Amino acid sequence: MSFSYRYPRPALTVDCVVFGVHEGRLLVLLIRRGQAPFRGDWAIPGGFVDVQESIDDAARRELQEETGLTNVYLEQLYTFGAVNRDPRERVVSVAYYALVRRVEHQEVAASDAAQAEWFPVDELPSLAFDHEEILQTALARLRAKVRYQPIGFELLPTKFTLTQLQQLYETILGHEIDKRNFRKKILATRLLKPLEEFASGRHRSARLYRFDRSQYQKLVKQGVNFEI
Amino acid sequence: MSFSYRYPRPALTVDCVVFGVHEGRLLVLLIRRGQAPFRGDWAIPGGFVDVQESIDDAARRELQEETGLTNVYLEQLYTFGAVNRDPRERVVSVAYYALVRRVEHQEVAASDAAQAEWFPVDELPSLAFDHEEILQTALARLRAKVRYQPIGFELLPTKFTLTQLQQLYETILGHEIDKRNFRKKILATRLLKPLEEFASGRHRSARLYRFDRSQYQKLVKQGVNFEI
DNA sequence: ACAAAAGTGTTCCCAATACACCCATGG
DNA sequence: CCATGGGTGTATTGGGAACACTTTTGT
Missing domain, CATH: 3.90.79.10 (Nucleoside Triphosphate Pyrophosphohydrolase)
Structure with a gap:
């Protein structure tokens, strides 16, 4: 045919x-x-x-x-x-x-x-x-x-630590980021939901977060933008 | 066939x-x-x-x-x-x-x-x-x-006044812009070359500018960005 | 106890904003 | 002379960037 x-x-x-x-x-x-x-x-x-x-x-x-x-x-x-x-x-x-x-x-x-x-x-x-x-x-x-735009989360497990997220950004953007500034900024977006779980690594355990998709949708509708 | x-x-x-x-x-x-x-x-x-x-x-x-x-x-x-x-x-x-x-x-x-x-x-x-x-x-x-990105210039004649440019931005973005701030910002980019020509309208004549494409290329190579 | 990563606040500076008046020109 | 648009400076504020130490945990 x-x-x-x-x-x-x-x-x-x-x-x-x-x-x-x-x-x-x-x-x-x-x-x-x-x-x-x-x-x-x-x-x-x-x-x-x-x-x-x-x-x-x-x-x-x-x-x-x-x-x-x-x-x-x-x-x-x-x-x-x-x-x-x-x-x-x-x-x-x-x-x-x-x-x-x-x-x-x-x-x-x-x-x-x-x-x-x-x-x-x-x-x-x-x-x-x-x-x-x-x-x-x-x-x-x-x-x-x-x-x-918060698409970085698509590259991480659904639960992740702030350090993981920061390293991801550093990897993608190709430069180092100040830890305190990064945390301040990322938490200020209110896009991360802190969990009552902790990741236990080789050292002090770190709080896990997950991306709050519904909050994101809400903020998008308000026309907020999310420069990192 | x-x-x-x-x-x-x-x-x-x-x-x-x-x-x-x-x-x-x-x-x-x-x-x-x-x-x-x-x-x-x-x-x-x-x-x-x-x-x-x-x-x-x-x-x-x-x-x-x-x-x-x-x-x-x-x-x-x-x-x-x-x-x-x-x-x-x-x-x-x-x-x-x-x-x-x-x-x-x-x-x-x-x-x-x-x-x-x-x-x-x-x-x-x-x-x-x-x-x-x-x-x-x-x-x-x-x-x-x-x-x-300075693409707005593509909608204007090659020689234009700052007021024309501002109105263009207002038209596209859909909101008013403060005249003094706009001029400061746009001139600070050094992307506009002031000409020795003036547009004579119904009133005081306005200086004409043209977009400096070579300067733009230069700044792009330096990774400068041009938020308006 | 110590090594390694988690977590946290303050200061400084620059860039964005808000804001009002004088100037030149044509009619 | 007056109406209209051209042109300019300063003070305030908010957000980004720089920066160092304490806490917790596993070994």
């Missing part, structure tokens, strides 16, 4: 830059390509958009199929439409980025044939197609967005 | 929200549709992406063909890919927005058959497809972006 059109059409794909954090490093999930072109190279997970699914759905489906990840924060990034970005034929790709918690656990194991692996963003292998550009675009977006 | 593919493909279009300013109002350029569906309704200019042109090129071409506009500030906005956004068949649209100077002059006259007309953003007719959503997305982007 085949489908014919009066004019040639670009193929349409979605690609998804998946971010995670582990031991204070920002990671990206990549897939090793099994076929040409760029066979053996690493690439961002993605695939074709079915004609009967929305592009958001396509992004979620591909993510699930290629990495096993579900229920992640997912946001459209940018659409890449240079004529020769795929050497085989014209392919336009709508790029997304995803934020996932608990990189350590192997949701990635759920992936089928394809190999998937986490790479630190500052030690990337060479990537297929224009995926390097897509990845850098995603990174820039993440760095910019984390400053004024 | 026809083109056939193993799997059905969504059609790919570009749509372009064109903003302009006139007499202190923010306007959008719309096209009246000549055919069904939504015949007679107003719509954002746009059309199909050719297989041998980039999506950016497609946006510029469609803008030129439908409105006669060239050499405008153009930026990709978002890609709209809901399954039923076009009642005829699956169409994914990459939306752009454009900022144009001198709304008063009839570049629009260059358009061929189609009627094009400027509408104030707060007095829009009902729009075809999901164009209302696209337009509101563009508006939100413009309002957000104008605060931290």
Whole structure:
């Protein structure tokens, strides 16, 4: 069976830059390509958009199929439409980025044939197609967005300590932050709900917090903004 | 002649929200549709992406063909890919927005058959497809972006007075701004080059300025930011 | 007891805001 | 001469940044 059109059409794909954090490093999930072109190279997970699914759905489906990840924060990034970005034929790709918690656990194991692996963003292998550009675009977006919108929480477990949160921000923004100022500022947003639980590490135990989503919605409606 | 593919493909279009300013109002350029569906309704200019042109090129071409506009500030906005956004068949649209100077002059006259007309953003007719959503997305982007990036200049003549600039910001942001504070802040950025020319209006003549693009590039490289 | 991380307040400075009057020009 | 918009300075305030020590816990 085949489908014919009066004019040639670009193929349409979605690609998804998946971010995670582990031991204070920002990671990206990549897939090793099994076929040409760029066979053996690493690439961002993605695939074709079915004609009967929305592009958001396509992004979620591909993510699930290629990495096993579900229920992640997912946001459209940018659409890449240079004529020769795929050497085989014209392919336009709508790029997304995803934020996932608990990189350590192997949701990635759920992936089928394809190999998937986490790479630190500052030690990337060479990537297929224009995926390097897509990845850098995603990174820039993440760095910019984390400053004024509380999306960082999507990269942490639901219960976390303030130190974890601070390290996350330091990791993403790439510079150190003063502990006292950070705590003052983050608590002043009233977006964190202190719990009566404590994380016991190797030393003094730290209070756990969770992100208060309903409070966030409330403040968004009031037009409050959250510069970090 | 026809083109056939193993799997059905969504059609790919570009749509372009064109903003302009006139007499202190923010306007959008719309096209009246000549055919069904939504015949007679107003719509954002746009059309199909050719297989041998980039999506950016497609946006510029469609803008030129439908409105006669060239050499405008153009930026990709978002890609709209809901399954039923076009009642005829699956169409994914990459939306752009454009900022144009001198709304008063009839570049629009260059358009061929189609009627094009400027509408104030707060007095829009009902729009075809999901164009209302696209337009509101563009508006939100413009309002957000104008605060931290000097794109407002793209809506003014190359030489302008500070009052013109202030009114533009007031128009876009939707609130009044203190004249003295605005001038202090805008001049402190050093992004405006004072000219030795003056605009003679009905009263005391006002100094003209132009946006110093090279200075802007320089400051961007230094990572300076420009909150207004 | 000590090493390591948790937790906490104050001072300083700059940038944002609020605010009112004189000046130049055209009619 | 007067109406209209052009142009300017200062005082106040609030938020961001800098900065160091005590507390708790595990080993």
